[in-house]
Amino acid sequence: MGFCAVARDLARASACELSALRRTLVDGMLSPLATGIYEGLGATAGLGLAVGGCAYAAMWPASRIFGPVLRAPRRPGELALTFDDGPNPAWTPRLLDILASHDVRATFFMVGKYAQAEPELVRRVAAAGHLIGNHSWSHPNLALTAPRRVREELSRTKETLEQITGKPVRHFRPPFGARRPDVLRTARRMAMEPVLWNAMTSDWSEPSVDAIVKRLTEMIDRNERRGWATNFVLHDGNHLDPTAFREPSVSAAGQLVARYKETHRFVTLDAWSI
Ligand SMILES: [Zn+2]
Secondary structure, eight states, rough: OHHHHHHHHHSSSOOOHHHHHHHHHHHHHHHHHHHHHHHHHOOHHHHHHHHHHHHHHHHHHOOOOOOBBBBBOOOOTEEEEEEEEEOOOTTTTHHHHHHHHHTTOEEEEEHHHHHHOOHHHHHHHHHHEEEEEEEOOOOOOOGGGGGHHHHHHHHHHHHHHHHHHHHHHOEEEGGOOOOOOHHHHHHHHTTTTOOOOOOSSOGOOOOOOOHHHHHHHHHHHOOOOOOOOOOEEESSOSSTTOOOOOOOOOOOHHHHHHTTTTTEEOOOOOGOOO
């Protein structure tokens, strides 16, 4: 189903777009970020990924072949700290305390079913001035999901978050970064801007705090040299296991905020809307 849609849209792509796609694929295959995305997917989706470039483009965050998405603007000096896969009753409150101690706001892309289970925590995130975005209801790979279920995943999450906080949800990050054109159209039709990232490391696999900080610092500095702001991802939950250990991600967030808050401006993603 997903691959059919991808193939159909690729058939409509211009030669120029296809050439750009090929470059993206070659660059992407060499990137540790690509490896991280692949690992984050699990074996089944990974097999799909290996099927061909179409599927690969659907996963790669820098690919714009499926339309514009928000990654980061040309505003060096600005950082958007984003957290995926919460809210999580063990880790999100600790993160909130750290962010409050530095007077920094972040963006939380929440999984709908977790938000429904933790409404007080969702309210606490919103009350602290953080931005809340939609990360689907159950975290499927939406590039492989039937359009009707895509709509349900997005709308149920949006409605749940809006009911809990009383605030509109205007941002959507596809699980795994997986997308196809109709997924993005569905999000836009629901008045949500699709968002990816331009810095991520495999913090979900529980490397050391130092390894996470080092890798993200390199990416932030690289983006800065190229004239870009950085939209970076950490995880305050786990889409498969809500009891997952997230201490490295939480501590890394604290260290990165401490390191950059004097020289950079931390923003929530609504500051960059396109
Ligand atoms: Zn996720």
